[in-house]
Amino acid sequence: MNHLNHLTLNTPALLFSAISLILLAYTNRFLSYAALVRQLHDNYMNKPHGLLKDQIQNLRKRLYLIRAMQVLGVLSLLLCVLCMFLVYINWMGTAEFVFGAALLLLLASLGASIHEILISVHALELHLSDMQ
Structure with a gap:
């Protein structure tokens, strides 16, 4: 494995602040x-x-999406912690797989967020519909 691609404890830790925000x-x-x-x-x-x-x-639909976004984000964070533990005990292959899964969960969470933002436009249209 190339040293530049080597997973360290710092790699998954970098996502902590982003996921927390x-x-x-x-x-x-x-x-x-x-x-x-x-x-x-x-x-x-x-x-x-x-x-x-x-x-x-x-x-209601948007609240369900937010719940999914939160669950996916928390799972991503949990996998980052698991990844750090796996790096700590030197299970590098498993750690890389878990980190990849954490990234995919974060990606799914962000995708759900985009979907929620898009349907929020419909809510604003409903709110403004009485002005037409």
Whole structure:
């Protein structure tokens, strides 16, 4: 194996801060959506309206996506920790495989985030639909 491609304890550790910041952003997004769902639910219970129901459905879908984003991100972080342990005990082949899996999970988390952002446009369209 080429020395430049050698996996060290520092390699998976580099992702810790990035994954932590991503998880923080996901959590903040989740909390703001949860508050909005509660508010829309209360509004709907007081005065049922189809638009409110559509907005709540959209937010439900987005909350499920955020949950998936968080789970994938946490799994990526866990695999980074496992990778570091495997490097520590010198199981390099397994460590490289686990690190690759961690990167794929992070990629899937970011992909779900892009999907969530794209459907958020639909939520804004629902919100503005009464102005047309």
